[in-house]
Amino acid sequence: MLGISPKRAGISPKANMETRRMSGSTMTEQFQNTICTEVETRRGHGLKAAFVEVATLFGLSVRRVRACWHHEIRRVSVDEWEEVRARHRQLLQQRHDRLAHELEMIAAAMDDGAMP
Numbered sequence: 001m002l003g004i005s006p007k008r009a010g011i012s013p014k015a016n017m018e019t020r021r022m023s024g025s026t027m028t029e030q031f032q033n034t035i036c037t038e039v040e041t042r043r044g045h046g047l048k049a050a051f052v053e054v055a056t057l058f059g060l061s062v063r064r065v066r067a068c069w070h071h072e073i074r075r076v077s078v079d080e081w082e083e084v085r086a087r088h089r090q091l092l093q094q095r096h097d098r099l100a101h102e103l104e105m106i107a108a109a110m111d112d113g114a115m116p
Helices: 011-019 025-041 048-057 062-069 077-114
Strands: none
Touching: 025 048, 025 062, 025 077, 048 062, 048 077
């Protein structure tokens, strides 16, 4: 038989996949990308400060946020994903409301300035 036997590495990939329940890679990527997006928006204060702030916002540990930043997450529970997704949705809604208010203020200022 040609090829490399999984026994040489001391693991059996098939057995490992059967015994260990893994979440979907898409969910893990979305989780990491959500966290990374929030870190990126707060990076102006420094990366460490951004990790702390995002960890506080989402109820995660700083280490978990740092692992997301470096794309080291292997597993995400459904509960953890749902909490992060709901909180991210709240943050997006807050940003939307703030920007809508700013647009109203700009439009009002333009209307005031346009009158002779």
